[in-house]
Amino acid sequence: MATSSPRASDRDQKKGDGLLNRAVKVLRVVSTYPNGIGLSELARLAEVPKASCFRIISTLEDEGILFTDEDTKRTRISIGALSIVGGLLTEGGTLRAIRDILSDLSEASGETTGFDMLQGSDVVVLMQNAGPSIIGQTLKQTPRIQPPWLTSTGKSLLSYRDPDEVRALLLPHYPQDNLNQLDLFIESLEPARVHGYAWLYGALERDAASVAAPVLIDEVPKYALWIGGPTYRITPENARQLGQLAIDAATKVARLLTALREVQGLNDPISASSIGIGF
Structure with missing residues (x-):
């Protein structure tokens, strides 16, 4: 039975921690923009690469946490998720x-x-x-x-x-x-x-x-x-x-x-x- 090496596990752990940290940064910024924020500005303020920011948004949209307006392309906290991140507000x-x-x-x-x-x-x-x-x-x-x-x-x-x-x-x-x-x-x-x-x-x-x-x-x-x-x-x-x-x-x-x-x-x-x- 194949097992992952401790070094590989450490790398996976650090990678996961990095993704989680970026997701938290994105959420913190979005939560301060009740009317939504565009991708480029969000990536800049969260200090997250634009491509990574887009993937985080997509994942959080799939989970019902974020919502992006198709017309304005601005992302905001979804109504259903306000109880999760609303503590900041x-x-x-x-x-x-x-x-x-x-x-x-x-x-x-x-x-x-x-x-x-x-x-x-x-x-x-x-x-x-x-x-x-x-x-x-x-x-x-x-x-x-x-x-x-x-x-x-x-x-x-x-x-x-x-x-x-x-x-x-x-x-x-x-x-x-x-x-x-x-x-x-x-x-x-x-x-x-x-x-x-x-x-x-x-x-x-x-x-x-x-x-x-x-x-x-x-x-x-x-x-x-x-x-x-x-x-x-x-x-x-x-x-x-x-x-x-x-x-x-x-x-x-x-x-x-x-x-x-x-x-x-x-x-x-x-x-x-x-x-x-x-x-």
Whole structure:
């Protein structure tokens, strides 16, 4: 009786694990597009070869998990399978997914990352993920409140607002003996909006720098993702590269929150109170 060798079994196991991993990636992306997504974009976002992505879609369609519209060629989760993958489109599932995105962003950037929102005239740090270079250091507690003019997330979140509105929001809280710096902050908002990310150097702490990108829902910045670290690692030379990493991660979060909003029917799918924060 013929038996497979241990080496062949290991190869088969690794091949199966690879296919399963790709299928999970495809499902994660499709689940954030309630109206469906095209094959090319799905393959790109899932980071799966197009041919493999097509085979995964075909298999999952045969199993009744995915459905592809013949007219639009867009693939979405089938009605019958929502109970299987619908856990992602709950508040708890989405928060876990955001933490995963922060973890991936820390790995890609080598720095600590976080997820913030603007509440009134304050930036609220909702989540953060320690970067690989923070060994031996202690992360600041979350949640925490920070002045928006001292953070790249504040700059990013305010960059879509009218300058006069920003001035009226911040003026009552800004140090009155340094108002010329408020003017400079407001002038820096337009470049941040144009570039898609904000960069701040030595503001909150003299030796710290950060970049941040807004999470746009219907073109409105509801939240922001940031990358933070020491000024000798986050520099003018690599700020653009880190900014693009933040933009890509913020886009992923925006898709998740848009899908969650459509399921829940809420304007703000994630709030400070939903993460157990009260002010």
